[in-house]
Amino acid sequence: MLVQRRRPTIHDVAAVAGVSRGTVSRLLNGDKYVSTSAKVAIERAIAETGYVVNRNARSLVTQRTGSVVMVLSEPQEKLFEDPNFSVLLRTATRRLAERDVSLVLMIAADDSDRDRVVRYVRGGHADGVLLISTHAGDPLPDRLSDIPVMAVAQGAVLGRENVIPYAAADDREGARQMTRYLAGQGRRRIATITGPLDTPGGALRLAGFCDVLGRRAAKRLIEHGDYTQLGGESAMARLLERAPDIDAVFVGSDLMAAGALSTLRAAGRRVPDDVAVAGFDDSAVAMTTHPPLTTIRQPLARVAEETVGLLLGLIDGAEYTGPVILPTELVVRESA
Amino acid sequence: MLVQRRRPTIHDVAAVAGVSRGTVSRLLNGDKYVSTSAKVAIERAIAETGYVVNRNARSLVTQRTGSVVMVLSEPQEKLFEDPNFSVLLRTATRRLAERDVSLVLMIAADDSDRDRVVRYVRGGHADGVLLISTHAGDPLPDRLSDIPVMAVAQGAVLGRENVIPYAAADDREGARQMTRYLAGQGRRRIATITGPLDTPGGALRLAGFCDVLGRRAAKRLIEHGDYTQLGGESAMARLLERAPDIDAVFVGSDLMAAGALSTLRAAGRRVPDDVAVAGFDDSAVAMTTHPPLTTIRQPLARVAEETVGLLLGLIDGAEYTGPVILPTELVVRESA
DNA sequence: CGAGTCTCTGTGAACGTGCACAGTAGCTCA
DNA sequence: TGAGCTACTGTGCACGTTCACAGAGACTCG
Numbered sequence: 001m002l003v004q005r006r007r008p009t010i011h012d013v014a015a016v017a018g019v020s021r022g023t024v025s026r027l028l029n030g031d032k033y034v035s036t037s038a039k040v041a042i043e044r045a046i047a048e049t050g051y052v053v054n055r056n057a058r059s060l061v062t063q064r065t066g067s068v069v070m071v072l073s074e075p076q077e078k079l080f081e082d083p084n085f086s087v088l089l090r091t092a093t094r095r096l097a098e099r100d101v102s103l104v105l106m107i108a109a110d111d112s113d114r115d116r117v118v119r120y121v122r123g124g125h126a127d128g129v130l131l132i133s134t135h136a137g138d139p140l141p142d143r144l145s146d147i148p149v150m151a152v153a154q155g156a157v158l159g160r161e162n163v164i165p166y167a168a169a170d171d172r173e174g175a176r177q178m179t180r181y182l183a184g185q186g187r188r189r190i191a192t193i194t195g196p197l198d199t200p201g202g203a204l205r206l207a208g209f210c211d212v213l214g215r216r217a218a219k220r221l222i223e224h225g226d227y228t229q230l231g232g233e234s235a236m237a238r239l240l241e242r243a244p245d246i247d248a249v250f251v252g253s254d255l256m257a258a259g260a261l262s263t264l265r266a267a268g269r270r271v272p273d274d275v276a277v278a279g280f281d282d283s284a285v286a287m288t289t290h291p292p293l294t295t296i297r298q299p300l301a302r303v304a305e306e307t308v309g310l311l312l313g314l315i316d317g318a319e320y321t322g323p324v325i326l327p328t329e330l331v332v333r334e335s336a
Numbered sequence: 337m338l339v340q341r342r343r344p345t346i347h348d349v350a351a352v353a354g355v356s357r358g359t360v361s362r363l364l365n366g367d368k369y370v371s372t373s374a375k376v377a378i379e380r381a382i383a384e385t386g387y388v389v390n391r392n393a394r395s396l397v398t399q400r401t402g403s404v405v406m407v408l409s410e411p412q413e414k415l416f417e418d419p420n421f422s423v424l425l426r427t428a429t430r431r432l433a434e435r436d437v438s439l440v441l442m443i444a445a446d447d448s449d450r451d452r453v454v455r456y457v458r459g460g461h462a463d464g465v466l467l468i469s470t471h472a473g474d475p476l477p478d479r480l481s482d483i484p485v486m487a488v489a490q491g492a493v494l495g496r497e498n499v500i501p502y503a504a505a506d507d508r509e510g511a512r513q514m515t516r517y518l519a520g521q522g523r524r525r526i527a528t529i530t531g532p533l534d535t536p537g538g539a540l541r542l543a544g545f546c547d548v549l550g551r552r553a554a555k556r557l558i559e560h561g562d563y564t565q566l567g568g569e570s571a572m573a574r575l576l577e578r579a580p581d582i583d584a585v586f587v588g589s590d591l592m593a594a595g596a597l598s599t600l601r602a603a604g605r606r607v608p609d610d611v612a613v614a615g616f617d618d619s620a621v622a623m624t625t626h627p628p629l630t631t632i633r634q635p636l637a638r639v640a641e642e643t644v645g646l647l648l649g650l651i652d653g654a655e656y657t658g659p660v661i662l663p664t665e666l667v668v669r670e671s672a
Numbered sequence: 673c674g675a676g677t678c679t680c681t682g683t684g685a686a687c688g689t690g691c692a693c694a695g696t697a698g699c700t701c702a
Numbered sequence: 703t704g705a706g707c708t709a710c711t712g713t714g715c716a717c718g719t720t721c722a723c724a725g726a727g728a729c730t731c732g
Contacts, residue, residue, distance in 0.1 A: 007460060009718055020682045025720060033680050052459040056392040056401075057718035060687045065392075067440070093443045097452060102461075103441050104403070107429045116433060123388040124343060125438075229624065258624050288565065288594045290626045345688055356712045361690060369710050393688035396717045 008049040017045035028053060067102040068311065069126040071117055073134045074109065085132070088154060091304035092130065099312060101127075108140055118143050128311045131157065131164065136198040152311040154303060156200045156323065165314065167306035167324035169298035171201055174328035175208025178250055178278050178296050181330055183212065187248035187276055191221035193235040193260060195252040201227075205252050205280060221246065225256045232259025240267055247275055248336065254279035254286045257293055261335070276336035291334035299326045344385040353381035364389060404432060404647065405440040405462040407453055409470045421468070424490060427640035428466065435648060437463075444476055454479050464647045467493065467500065472534035488647040490639060492536045492659065501650065503642035503660035505634035507537055510664030511544025514586055514614050514632050517666055519548065523584035523612055527557035529571040529596060531588040537563075541588050541616060557582065561592045568595025576603055583611055584672065590615035590622045593629055597671070612672035627670035635662045 014021040019038050027034045027042050059065045096103050108114045121129060129144060129151040136158035144151045145163060153166040182190050192209045195202035223239050225231035251257035257279035261271060269275045271291060279286055282297035306324040314320060350357040355374050363370045363378050395401045432439050444450045457465060465480060465487040472494035480487045481499060489502040518526050528545045531538035559575050561567035568587060587593035593615035597607060605611045607627060615622055618633035642660040650656060
């Protein structure tokens with residue numbers, strides 16, 4: 001490799017290869033009209049100079065950036081504790097890396113964060129936006145839709161299902177599966193602890209629960225949590241107070257279910273003998289609780305993959321044909 | 337705001353404000369020689385046109401990118417389950433966003449990943465590199481040091497402590513704290529389950545353990561895990577087999593400690609009565625185990641903050657004065 | 673054999689900035 | 703009054719690419 005204080009440019013490569021920079025550019029961008037002799041000379045020159053294309057210069061003229069911004073909208077900072085997120089991040093990074101698209105991470109918890117995101121995207125620094133855990137009422141989706149950029153969400157954006165394309169696990173059907181299972185086990189007084197109702201996981205899992213039990217019958221046996229363990233504990237306590245005779249509870253997340261287990265244990269209820277406890281997510285915590293949780297597994301990796309695929313497709317000009325909804329799976333352990 | 341099909345440039349702003357683009361550029365970059373009349377005119381023009389600076393064009397000339405790449409080197413894909421990582425990611429994002437530096441995320445699990453990272457950095461697309469969980473023997477730090485770019489690690493890069501600047505929790509002293517505590521509780525046969533020895537958490541916590549007990553005495557009571565719950569289970573089983581009379585075990589992570597608890601329970605040992613179990617990290621799982629874990633809390637947010645601060649400082653031309661090591665804290669719960 | 677293809681190549685212009693430079697106007701002071 | 707400041711402004715050029723265009727040579731076919 002040549003000694004170089006300045007980073008080599010396409011001109012240097014062209015000079016070394018004995019061709020013009022146009023030819024080098026053509027080879028780099030996969031144009032078909034490049035002779036094999038030029039091709040080998042250029043490839044050799046690239047290796048020799050250690051050339052790597054300057055993306056800034058490129059996107060200055062192409063108006064394409066080769067990068068995508070992932071926006072995390074999680075005011076309560078709980079997102080990172082969410083195991084689902086880990087899978088998403090890993091999968092997305094991989095999938096994008098394969099296409100040589102780089103991933104910029106941004107957090108949009110307050111207004112100034114959102115301003116920054118909008119400024120960044122308006123500045124044309126990303127070809128697409130990946131919206132993660134965007135709650136109902138978040139102003140970001142609407143602000144983004146004014147900008148000529150592709151946006152896609154993981155999980156439905158409640159209230160904007162028809163505006164923002166998305167991929168998601170079938171939360172509603174998953175909740176139905178679990179509720180049916182509990183009923184099938186002979187449980188008669190089935191309660192539920194939901195996540196926040198402005199999240200798809202909160203609203204849709206409750207909807208699935210009600211689909212099976214009927215809104216009427218279930219009305220009095222609904223409590224709301226915030227996806228934290230402590231939230232699960234207190235929701236379970238409220239539930240026990242209001243309806244001491246419950247014999248099953250479907251909890252909207254494994255972490256909250258772990259909290260519910262503590263409350264039940266403290267109250268002297270045996271699980272599953274007195275009260276069956278069911279979670280949702282099949283996260284790592286589901287196996288560390290005592291007893292291990294019966295739960296619903298989401299195909300998280302596939303959801304993430306489909307989300308990224310959707311975005312990449314749209315950027316390439318594909319047509320959006322509706323959300324991608326993936327099936328869930330019941331995992332029976334000991335808690336129910 | 338004006339109707340615009342093309343994104344407004346600095347020329348447009350200059351035209352609207354009735355000044356030259358040089359003056360606009362000066363205002364944007366904080367040059368002191370801008371008259372107040374020009375200033376208000378330009379600010380009004382920026383608001384009116386919705387102008388936002390094109391970073392590509394800017395970094396084309398400045399050779400600065402305003403972005404930093406975070407490289408995750410975790411071959412076993414376990415990183416994302418690591419709660420420490422969540423804190424890091426959150427803190428880093430925030431801290432960088434304050435300075436309007438954007439964060440690009442890359443995974444470097446195999447050689448082709450590493451090539452991609454090197455290509456990216458060599459291409460001049462980042463002002464700095466944040467190395468996360470880089471193991472001993474990873475070729476990346478050396479490859480990066482050939483490139484004129486600042487690199488900083490979170491946690492020591494074993495074998496390259498003097499090459500790559502870093503910030504970290506005081507793993508070794510934390511391990512000493514815990515070992516002393518166990519000894520102080522009257523435990524006589526204290527074993528340890530370490531993390532992988534090519535990670536600082538594995539090597540340094542073991543070192544701290546040996547500092548207190550002496551390498552000799554402890555020799556036979558060391559088992560190695562891989563930071564997973566299952567790894568903790570099997571390491572504990574091996575330990576029980578080799579030394580059935582142990583009355584305490586210092587486990588290198590909470591997750592492995594959770595595994596150790598299962599094994600002990602299955603073996604009919606009471607915790608902490610028969611065997612004391614101590615973890616490390618004070619992660620979320622420490623409170624969900626039964627009994628809750630006595631563990632070592634790391635100042636993760638501060639570590640992350642210092643890591644990012646270090647990098648930002650170096651980019652701005654500050655001198656590196658040695659690693660930043662932050663103190664840990666003993667958290668006593670019920671398991672020991 | 674001339675016109676029309678196909679393959680391949682080089683060149684000028686443009687993308688949107690920052691920076692160095694040259695310049696102007698007003699002020700101070702000898 | 704003129705030299706030397708200070709405060710401010712405009713302009714040309716460079717950064718490293720891609721793209722449209724023009725053109726050269728070889729080959730095909732009526």
